[in-house]
Amino acid sequence: xxxxxxxxxxxxxxxxxxxxxxxxxxxxxxxxxxxxxxxxxxxxxxxxxxxxxxxxxxxxxxxxxxxxxxxxxxxxxxxxxxxxxxxxxxxxxxxxxxxxxxxxxxxxxxxxxxxxxxxxxxxxxxxxxxxxxxxxxxxxxxxxxxxxxxxxxxxxxxxxxxxxxxxxxxxxxxxxxxxxxxxxxxxxxxxxxxxxxxxxxxxxxxxxxxxxxxxxxxxxxxxxxxxxxxxxxxxxxxxxxxxxxxxxxxxxxxxxxxxxxxxxxxxxxxxxxxxxxxxxxxxxxxxxxxxxxxxxxxxxxxxxxxxxxx
Numbered sequence: 001x002x003x004x005x006x007x008x009x010x011x012x013x014x015x016x017x018x019x020x021x022x023x024x025x026x027x028x029x030x031x032x033x034x035x036x037x038x039x040x041x042x043x044x045x046x047x048x049x050x051x052x053x054x055x056x057x058x059x060x061x062x063x064x065x066x067x068x069x070x071x072x073x074x075x076x077x078x079x080x081x082x083x084x085x086x087x088x089x090x091x092x093x094x095x096x097x098x099x100x101x102x103x104x105x106x107x108x109x110x111x112x113x114x115x116x117x118x119x120x121x122x123x124x125x126x127x128x129x130x131x132x133x134x135x136x137x138x139x140x141x142x143x144x145x146x147x148x149x150x151x152x153x154x155x156x157x158x159x160x161x162x163x164x165x166x167x168x169x170x171x172x173x174x175x176x177x178x179x180x181x182x183x184x185x186x187x188x189x190x191x192x193x194x195x196x197x198x199x200x201x202x203x204x205x206x207x208x209x210x211x212x213x214x215x216x217x218x219x220x221x222x223x224x225x226x227x228x229x230x231x232x233x234x235x236x237x238x239x240x241x242x243x244x245x246x247x248x249x250x251x252x253x254x255x256x257x258x259x260x261x262x263x264x265x266x267x268x269x270x271x272x273x274x275x276x277x278x279x280x281x282x283x284x285x286x287x288x289x290x291x292x293x294x295x296x297x298x299x300x301x302x303x304x305x306x307x308x309x310x
Contacts (some may be wrong), residue, residue: 003309007167009085011160011286011307014092022099025120030094030172034179037062042184046194056197058144059180063201068175072167095175097155098296101127102289105148109285112140127151129182141280146257149217149245153277155180156296157216158209164303177205178195203240213295214248220294226251233273243273250274251290 023029041058070091077083104127120140121132125148135143152215158178162170181202184195214234218226229251230244237243237258250257255276 006081006084007088007163007307008304010088010092010168011163011300011303013085013089013184013258014094014096015098016295017089017093018096018099021093022103023097031175031179034062034066034176035183038180042194046190048284051193052120052196055184059177059184059198059201063173063176067166067169067173070172074169088168090239091172092163093164095159095168095171096149096296097159098292101148101155102153102292105144106285106289108140108144109282112137113282120150126146129186138279141282142255142285143258144248144285145249145253145255145280145288148292149213150242151247152292152295153206153210153213153241153245157213157290157299158206160296160299160303161209161212162205164306174205177202180287196277204243210244212299214244216295217245217248217252217291220291220298221252223248223252225254236271236273238270247273249288249291253280253287254278 040164041062045054046057073087074200077087089110108123108127109121113125117137117140122136124135124140124143125132130145131142132140132143145197157177159171159174159212162174166173179193179196180198185202186192186195186200211234214226214230217223218230226248229247233247233250234244237246250273254274254276256272256277258270258272258274
């Protein structure tokens, strides 16, 4: 039980810190350090021949470095329980993106309602990779829900999944994988070869968490349609993982996601997920926010149970 507490206390403390503080823009964050390391590697190695191999070497090296540095740090402080729990609480706090994901989604809806379409597009551009300059109000709301469902997996369930498997080092190694995919995983002339390994690594890392996320979304809402949509549309998405939480939410809300969108100047013909092409109402952001909160809370509880029975 004592060993379990060394994992449970940081998990709960990190969750509470995220719930209270979120991720203020002006605060230091390891993801920014990760981003600088990725950008440095990309600038120096993404040229000439063997770009796929160079990208694979960079991606593997960065993930391993993060994992081993944090493992060495944890081993060094393991005997000091209070310090171990404090340090790992901070890592869990940095590894979770639950509150900010919800806040950013709410901000888009608020901006759209109070300031209009142009400001709604700008606010949306903070959280999506697609071109938002031509989107209408319905497309903006749809994009928010797609992003909140997909990032419920990437930013909440997946980090907690890897914390359950390998503690804070595993959690932060996953965050490096996910950050690399967000920076390099594009099918453009610049990134397609160099970022191929990072993108595939992210696909593998998110395979199980994405499906767990979708099932938890159905569980907290009791939506039979959501479960049907997971099996009907989950594998229709171009991503092997994003379609599952998106399908669950489309079924829960009985709406339609997907369709063509422009990413970094390239038109991507994404398939539709769902059948009912209805208007998304402004108040529905409350329900989606509640789903995200409940899924996060249940995942925390499941992790705690896992640590106790280990």
